[in-house]
Amino acid sequence: MIAAARLRLTNIRKSFGATQALKNVSLEIGPGEVHALIGENGAGKSTLMKVLSGAHAADAGTMELAGQRYLPDNPNDARLKGVAMIYQELNLALHLSAQENILLGAESARFGWINRRASRDRAQAALSQLGHGGLDLNRLVGDFSIAEQQVIEIARALLTQPHVLIMDEPTSSLTQADTEKLFLTIDRLRTRGVSVIYISHFLEECRRIADRYTVLKDGETVGSGEMKDASLDRIVTMMTGREVKDLYPRTARKPGPVVLEVKAAANFPRLKQAGFQLRAGEIFGLGGLIGAGRTDLLRAIFALDKLDDGEVVVVGSESDRASARSRWRQGVGFLSENRKEEGLMLNQSIADNLTLTKMSAFGRFGFVNGGRQRDTATRWVSDLRVKCRDCSQAIGELSGGNQQKVAFARLLEHPARIFLLDEPTRGIDVGSKAQIYQLVSELAAAGKAVVVVSSYLPELLGLCDTIGVMCRGELTAVRPRSEWNEAGIMRAATGGA
Amino acid sequence: MNATLKNLLAKAGPFIGLVLVIVLFAIPGETREFFLTYNNFKIIFTQTVIVAIGALGMTLIIVSGGIDLSVGSAIALTSVVGAMLIRHGWGPASVLPAVILAGGVVGLLNGLAIAGLRMTPFIITLGTLGIARGTAKWLADNQTVNYDASPINGWMTTIDPFSRSLPTGVWVAILLAVLTSILMRHTVFGRHIFAIGSNEATARLCGIPTTRLKILIYTVAGCFFGLAGLFQLSRLRQGDPTVAVGLELDVIAAVIIGGASLNGGVGTVLGSMIGALIMAVLRNGSQQMGWPTYFQEIIIGLVIIVAVFVDRLRRSPGA
Numbered sequence: 001m002i003a004a005a006r007l008r009l010t011n012i013r014k015s016f017g018a019t020q021a022l023k024n025v026s027l028e029i030g031p032g033e034v035h036a037l038i039g040e041n042g043a044g045k046s047t048l049m050k051v052l053s054g055a056h057a058a059d060a061g062t063m064e065l066a067g068q069r070y071l072p073d074n075p076n077d078a079r080l081k082g083v084a085m086i087y088q089e090l091n092l093a094l095h096l097s098a099q100e101n102i103l104l105g106a107e108s109a110r111f112g113w114i115n116r117r118a119s120r121d122r123a124q125a126a127l128s129q130l131g132h133g134g135l136d137l138n139r140l141v142g143d144f145s146i147a148e149q150q151v152i153e154i155a156r157a158l159l160t161q162p163h164v165l166i167m168d169e170p171t172s173s174l175t176q177a178d179t180e181k182l183f184l185t186i187d188r189l190r191t192r193g194v195s196v197i198y199i200s201h202f203l204e205e206c207r208r209i210a211d212r213y214t215v216l217k218d219g220e221t222v223g224s225g226e227m228k229d230a231s232l233d234r235i236v237t238m239m240t241g242r243e244v245k246d247l248y249p250r251t252a253r254k255p256g257p258v259v260l261e262v263k264a265a266a267n268f269p270r271l272k273q274a275g276f277q278l279r280a281g282e283i284f285g286l287g288g289l290i291g292a293g294r295t296d297l298l299r300a301i302f303a304l305d306k307l308d309d310g311e312v313v314v315v316g317s318e319s320d321r322a323s324a325r326s327r328w329r330q331g332v333g334f335l336s337e338n339r340k341e342e343g344l345m346l347n348q349s350i351a352d353n354l355t356l357t358k359m360s361a362f363g364r365f366g367f368v369n370g371g372r373q374r375d376t377a378t379r380w381v382s383d384l385r386v387k388c389r390d391c392s393q394a395i396g397e398l399s400g401g402n403q404q405k406v407a408f409a410r411l412l413e414h415p416a417r418i419f420l421l422d423e424p425t426r427g428i429d430v431g432s433k434a435q436i437y438q439l440v441s442e443l444a445a446a447g448k449a450v451v452v453v454s455s456y457l458p459e460l461l462g463l464c465d466t467i468g469v470m471c472r473g474e475l476t477a478v479r480p481r482s483e484w485n486e487a488g489i490m491r492a493a494t495g496g497a
Numbered sequence: 498m499n500a501t502l503k504n505l506l507a508k509a510g511p512f513i514g515l516v517l518v519i520v521l522f523a524i525p526g527e528t529r530e531f532f533l534t535y536n537n538f539k540i541i542f543t544q545t546v547i548v549a550i551g552a553l554g555m556t557l558i559i560v561s562g563g564i565d566l567s568v569g570s571a572i573a574l575t576s577v578v579g580a581m582l583i584r585h586g587w588g589p590a591s592v593l594p595a596v597i598l599a600g601g602v603v604g605l606l607n608g609l610a611i612a613g614l615r616m617t618p619f620i621i622t623l624g625t626l627g628i629a630r631g632t633a634k635w636l637a638d639n640q641t642v643n644y645d646a647s648p649i650n651g652w653m654t655t656i657d658p659f660s661r662s663l664p665t666g667v668w669v670a671i672l673l674a675v676l677t678s679i680l681m682r683h684t685v686f687g688r689h690i691f692a693i694g695s696n697e698a699t700a701r702l703c704g705i706p707t708t709r710l711k712i713l714i715y716t717v718a719g720c721f722f723g724l725a726g727l728f729q730l731s732r733l734r735q736g737d738p739t740v741a742v743g744l745e746l747d748v749i750a751a752v753i754i755g756g757a758s759l760n761g762g763v764g765t766v767l768g769s770m771i772g773a774l775i776m777a778v779l780r781n782g783s784q785q786m787g788w789p790t791y792f793q794e795i796i797i798g799l800v801i802i803v804a805v806f807v808d809r810l811r812r813s814p815g816a
Contacts, residue, residue, distance in 0.1 A: 302702075304701065304702065323704075323706075324701055324702060324703070324704045325704035325705070325706055326704075327704070328703070328704040329704075334702060336698075336699075336702060341696075341698060342696070342698040342699060342702060343699060343702070344696065344699055345691075345692055345695035345696040345699050345700075345762065346695070346696070347695055347762050347763060348691060348692070348695045348762060352688065352691070352692070353699075356688075356692055356699070356700070356703040356705070357703040357704055359685045359688050359689065360685045363685070366684045366685050366686060367683050367684050367685070368683055368684060368685055368687075368688055370683070410703070
């Protein structure tokens with residue numbers, strides 16, 4: 001027990017109907033401490049954060065903030081009492097400037113007139129505290145990168161002088177380099193005495209940045225302590241309740257003939273020049289910073305975007321037509337990095353999402369045989385252990401990991417022989433991640449060809465046979481995995497190869 | 498509330514609304530005598546035909562994530578075209594396909610403009626609303642198009658107004674509703690309409706030819722509007738270029754009251770038909786109560802808001 005805890009939660013309980021989301025959670029955080037909150041999806045992290053940020057009221061248990069009883073009525077009340085939250089999906093008005101966003105709802109004004117000078121000074125001060133005083137306050141937020149937008153949101157949170165700042169998956173859409181910058185920002189918050197609750201699926205990150213940790217499992221605190229005393233294996237064991245041995249299984253596979261050839265593909269301005277060959281039975285990794293053109297390359301291969309220059313050849317296909325429709329016919333499948341906006345139809349059923357590429361195969365004369373479609377979907381749901389009521393459930397109701405499994409099953413069912421996977425494990429729990437790594441390895445062993453885009457270096461190095469790194473729209477370096485390490489990839493990605 | 502009950506309620510929601518409206522009008526003394534009689538329902542059904550057939554086309558469009566504001570004008574235009582053809586001596590067997598085709602052409606142009614110019618359906622069809630109305634007035638030389646007689650005039654009535662049989666138009670609407678429902682639920686075309694409305698990016702990613710599909714949807718819907726125009730012609734027994742002003746709002750309201758979402762991906766034919774009936778019952782009941790038309794307009798406006806609000810409560814998670 002910390003003597004002078006900044007925040008202390010004791011025996012928090014919260015039920016929704018018959019579901020006990022939080023059974024017994026206790027948490028203690030000291031001033032200026034970065035505290036990692038770890039747990040699989042569904043362990044109760046989000047519910048706990050909603051209780052803490054005032055969105056839900058706890059059924060039982062006590063909360064203390066700086067020695068005082070803390071009972072927020074709503075998120076705004078929580079903010080005023082000193083608990084601010086940065087959500088995974090940023091809450092910014094993209095059409096307003098950085099300054100307007102930072103001061104949103106707390107404008108310096110008199111009789112309704114904005115005081116420009118005071119506004120500017122306050123926004124500037126907040127950014128400077130974070131070490132980002134150089135950001136242009138007049139630029140529209142939509143024109144900033146995701147990492148910069150996040151800084152702007154943190155600056156907004158700092159305006160109310162928070163005691164505790166909660167960050168939910170802050171690095172999920174950041175590159176390695178931006179993650180490093182975020183860590184510097186968190187360090188600054190720490191030295192200013194702000195306590196940070198850091199929620200992340202990336203255990204390596206938690207280990208680097210956090211002082212202490214708490215692990216939740218099934219709505220209960222199952223462990224907590226000093227980060228430096230805990231090994232990753234121990235934390236993973238606490239999270240899952242079972243031992244995870246081999247996150248990146250290596251199946252026996254040997255590269256076969258070339259199945260996909262990309263020759264000097266370009267789609268200006270974001271994709272300048274990229275060429276590589278993909279073999280059957282090969283897992284090809286694409287590393288690089290966000291915005292380096294990796295997604296643009298995949299989209300160009302899949303003919304979702306037109307090529308300005310160069311050529312994409314799917315070996316063994318008769319037609320050289322380039323459209324997403326013909327790519328599916330040629331046996332190429334694409335898994336989007338953006339499940340919600342592009343990958344899935346959230347209000348439609350699991351079955352419809354799974355079979356969308358080949359609806360007409362389930363019937364004749366333009367009719368769809370719903371029974372056969374359901375049987376197929378049910379088989380994949382049980383094969384991949386997708387947690388759902390049944391395959392007629394709307395996919396938007398599932399967790400991220402389960403959604404991703406269905407999105408993946410679409411490619412398996414089609415069936416594809418060339419898999420283009422864009423950030424296949426983004427924002428999903430450890431268990432689903434392990435399952436997707438297993439699937440990808442099995443695919444390669446069965447002679448399928450896989451391209452994986454990933455910003456997560458351990459994943460690239462653990463999973464892939466060959467790794468190519470992109471930098472500013474160009475695929476600069478392609479080498480076997482054995483010739484790469486994390487530092488090498490980062491150098492190539494930042495143009496220092 | 499458990500999942501099955503909630504599911505049942507979600508499906509039966511518009512139907513419960515319809516029963517409620519009917520019961521409300523069956524109670525007062527002014528209407529008790531006549532309201533719940535077969536003959537009154539025959540009138541209500543007949544009055545629903547045009548909006549119902551329009552709502553079938555609109556259901557396709559709204560489920561696909563689009564909207565069509567040009568329905569009223571398209572109905573006026575096709576009714577003028579039909580009247581002119583009859584005046585030229587065409588028989589019903591050739592007027593019928595010609596008018597449907599005319600509606601289809603308006604829909605095709607809408608679809609081509611929306612998919613080809615990549616503009617929002619709201620803007621394009623706001624434009625065609627004016628264009629089709631103007632064309633109708635131009636063709637008709639700014640007056641009604643009269644003709645001697647045609648069997649088409651009998652499609653919205655029965656020979657003996659007090660007979661038990663229903664007019665042809667009602668049967669056509671029922672048959673089309675069944676066919677459209679099958680089209681939406683059991684065909685690849687129907688599933689693709691839901692897909693494009695639920696998430697167009699996903700549909701494109703999954704190889705669905707979204708441009709072609711959109712053009713097809715607006716064309717098919719246009720054919721429905723053309724047919725609705727023919728029944729409009731049958732009802733008035735003349736082609737009137739100024740008819741059906743604002744009818745698109747009734748048609749859209751029927752689809753929305755029936756549970757469809759303007760965001761696309763949600764909606765049923767049955768719901769839209771019940772939505773069309775709810776509005777017809779409200780009109781009919783208000784008339785019998787002796788309420789002025791402005792009062793009917795206010796009530797229908799309120800019903801739209803309440804229906805969508807209740808729908809949102811029903812769909813909200815954890816309700």
